[in-house]
Amino acid sequence: MATNTEKKQSNFRDFLQMHKFAAAGAFFIIVLILASLFAPLPYDPEAPNPGVGISPPSADHWFGTDITGGDVFSRTIAAAWIDLSLALAGTFLSLIIGVPLGLLTSVKKRWSDNLVRGMDAFQAFPLLILALVLVSLSGNKLYMVVVAIALINIPRYMRLIRSEVLTLREARFMEATTAVGVPLPRALRKHVLPNVMGMITAQTTLTMANAIVVIATLSFLGIGVAPPTPSWGSMIRAGSSNMISGEWWVAFFPGLFVLLCVWILNQLSDAISDFNTRTIR
Amino acid sequence: MVLLELEGVSKQFHARGGKGIVRAVSNVTLKINAGETVSLIGESGSGKSTLGRLVLRLLEPDEGAVRFDGVDLTQLSVKEMREMRSKLQVVFQEPFESLNPRMSIGDIVGEPLIIHDRGLNSDARKQRVRETLERVGLSPDSSTRLPGQLSGGQQQRVGIARAIITNPKLIVLDEPTSSLDLSVRAQILSLLADLQRELGLAYLFISHDISTVEYVSQRIAVMYLGEILETGPVSEVIKDPRHPYTRALLSSRLSTDPNESLPRLRLIGDIGSPTEVRAVGCVLAPRCPMAIDACRSQAIPLKEFAPNHEVACIRAEETSDALLSNSISGGGSN
Numbered sequence: 006m007a008t009n010t011e012k013k014q015s016n017f018r019d020f021l022q023m024h025k026f027a028a029a030g031a032f033f034i035i036v037l038i039l040a041s042l043f044a045p046l047p048y049d050p051e052a053p054n055p056g057v058g059i060s061p062p063s064a065d066h067w068f069g070t071d072i073t074g075g076d077v078f079s080r081t082i083a084a085a086w087i088d089l090s091l092a093l094a095g096t097f098l099s100l101i102i103g104v105p106l107g108l109l110t111s112v113k114k115r116w117s118d119n120l121v122r123g124m125d126a127f128q129a130f131p132l133l134i135l136a137l138v139l140v141s142l143s144g145n146k147l148y149m150v151v152v153a154i155a156l157i158n159i160p161r162y163m164r165l166i167r168s169e170v171l172t173l174r175e176a177r178f179m180e181a182t183t184a185v186g187v188p189l190p191r192a193l194r195k196h197v198l199p200n201v202m203g204m205i206t207a208q209t210t211l212t213m214a215n216a217i218v219v220i221a222t223l224s225f226l227g228i229g230v231a232p233p234t235p236s237w238g239s240m241i242r243a244g245s246s247n248m249i250s251g252e253w254w255v256a257f258f259p260g261l262f263v264l265l266c267v268w269i270l271n272q273l274s275d276a277i278s279d280f281n282t283r284t285i286r
Numbered sequence: 287m288v289l290l291e292l293e294g295v296s297k298q299f300h301a302r303g304g305k306g307i308v309r310a311v312s313n314v315t316l317k318i319n320a321g322e323t324v325s326l327i328g329e330s331g332s333g334k335s336t337l338g339r340l341v342l343r344l345l346e347p348d349e350g351a352v353r354f355d356g357v358d359l360t361q362l363s364v365k366e367m368r369e370m371r372s373k374l375q376v377v378f379q380e381p382f383e384s385l386n387p388r389m390s391i392g393d394i395v396g397e398p399l400i401i402h403d404r405g406l407n408s409d410a411r412k413q414r415v416r417e418t419l420e421r422v423g424l425s426p427d428s429s430t431r432l433p434g435q436l437s438g439g440q441q442q443r444v445g446i447a448r449a450i451i452t453n454p455k456l457i458v459l460d461e462p463t464s465s466l467d468l469s470v471r472a473q474i475l476s477l478l479a480d481l482q483r484e485l486g487l488a489y490l491f492i493s494h495d496i497s498t499v500e501y502v503s504q505r506i507a508v509m510y511l512g513e514i515l516e517t518g519p520v521s522e523v524i525k526d527p528r529h530p531y532t533r534a535l536l537s538s539r540l541s542t543d544p545n546e547s548l549p550r551l552r553l554i555g556d557i558g559s560p561t562e563v564r565a566v567g568c569v570l571a572p573r574c575p576m577a578i579d580a581c582r583s584q585a586i587p588l589k590e591f592a593p594n595h596e597v598a599c600i601r602a603e604e605t606s607d608a609l610l611s612n613s614i615s616g617g618g619s620n
Binding site: 176177178180181182183184185186187188191195196199200 | 344367368371372376380383384385386387389393397398401445448
């Protein structure tokens with residue numbers, strides 16, 4: 006008889022086999038984070054190097070250097086930590102608030118409807134501008150970036166979970182659960198949650214991708230992560246003025262990393278939903 | 287001994303779109319004795335599944351009493367009802383849909399014990415699950431599998447195992463075999479018969495298939511548009527149906543007996559809409575070839591026709607003769 010952990014391990018192995026590309030992508034992101042934390046970078050990402058000036062990619066500087074002589078490769082890798090960890094924190098915060106809210110609003114009728122309507126009204130705000138205002142009002146505190154991401158994503162989680170759970174409650178096996186006499190808390194924990202877990206995971210990777218874009222946008226606008234701390238958004242901004250004179254590499258490489266991360270996370274989300282529907286039949 | 291007694295049970299729904307009321311079940315009175323199978327038969331939309339859910343209190347009746355073991359279930363608090371559920375179980379029509387697709391078979395079958403038999407430790411519970419799986423004809427090894435890995439017949443056996451594990455007295459079988467293959471259907475029916483004998487279960491068997499009903503039940507209740515039109519011992523009702531609707535249902539079945547000579551009866555049109563505002567008369571009157579003016583002008587309650595055999599038809603005495611003697615028997619005579 007397979008124990009629970011064995012079953013989970015074999016599930017994980019199945020996933021790696023069925024979705025090699027998504028698995029490779031996830032591996033890339035993990036390596037990227039580890040590298041930005043622990044790997045010895047060829048140059049100090051925060052130190053300008055006025056003697057070098059702006060130069061194209063070469064054997065010495067793989068991604069070239071920017072106008073201050075900073076090594077674009079070192080800066081791009083170093084930025085991964087701050088950008089991805091902020092995205093992760095924001096995603097996590099939306100997850101732990103959004104999921105219980107979704108479960109809660111799927112239970113009772115009137116007040117939950119009102120809450121959902123309220124959240125809808127909240128979503129009518131242009132969310133990026135809301136984030137902008139919040140972060141700048143707080144005096145450019147980084148934790149406010151996390152809060153802003155959570156504010157954007159909590160209503161999305163809530164709606165998604167709620168609609169899924171409302172559908173699930175109509176399922177015949179939920180009626181069977183009532184007939185057996187399963188109390189509501191247990192029904193939510195044992196019957197509802199496992200059936201929305203896959204969807205939550207898929208949504209989480211999407212939220213993560215969205216958060217990366219929001220952070221990059223904010224720092225592109227000069228809000229949130231402030232120079233000299235490297236971040237992909239501010240690097241793209243700094244490089245955008247060089248673009249016109251043909252020095253493409255300064256903005257290109259951080260842009261490429263944003264693109265890669267978002268693309269991988271989207272692929273991962275697809276892979277998870279696919280895996281999830283396949284394992285039950 | 288009477289185990290379940292329905293008295294004047296009614297349930298209405300608001301029709302989709304707001305206007306109109308659907309009378310799904312109106313004024314139903316029915317008894318089930320301990321260890322007995324009573325079949326509830328009728329076409330789709332007749333309210334038979336709704337009645338099953340009212341018995342289980344998966345729906346709350348608008349009127350009437352549902353007495354189980356002498357206790358009116360409609361008066362119980364949610365908590366009291368939950369405790370009662372160990373004695374009152376259900377098997378649904380859709381075997382796969384009625385099992386949580388992400389829960390192992392062992393967890394599904396063992397869950398009622400977690401709720402109703404708190405004293406049981408995990409090992410003893412697993413032992414009970416294994417025994418119950420074997421009793422319904424599944425290998426105990428299947429407890430680690432997921433519902434999607436089993437066949438339809440096996441899934442239905444899991445549903446049955448979940449229903450019997452708390453030693454209930456009554457099981458509502460809501461068309462338990464209608465989505466299964468013919469060969470599997472026979473196996474499930476004989477399993478249900480065995481379990482009934484061994485465990486002394488009473489069944490409320492809901493079905494639209496009169497030949498299945500003949501095979502499994504002692505008594506039968508025929509439902510149409512939320513009302514019971516005829517009820518009695520199964521052999522008597524099938525040999526000598528007194529309500530034109532029962533007669534029509536029997537006419538629609540394929541007989542295995544070439545010498546059977548019941549006159550056929552064909553109804554006019556389709557099943558009426560339950561939302562229509564009905565006049566006082568018989569619910570079948572608009573479709574019944576035997577209807578006379580009196581059928582439309584007065585309420586027609588169930589009346590005892592023979593001991594235990596009740597019919598809600600004012601022409602019950604003459605049903606057979608009327609059909610034999612004149613042309614109202616539509617279609618092939620025989």
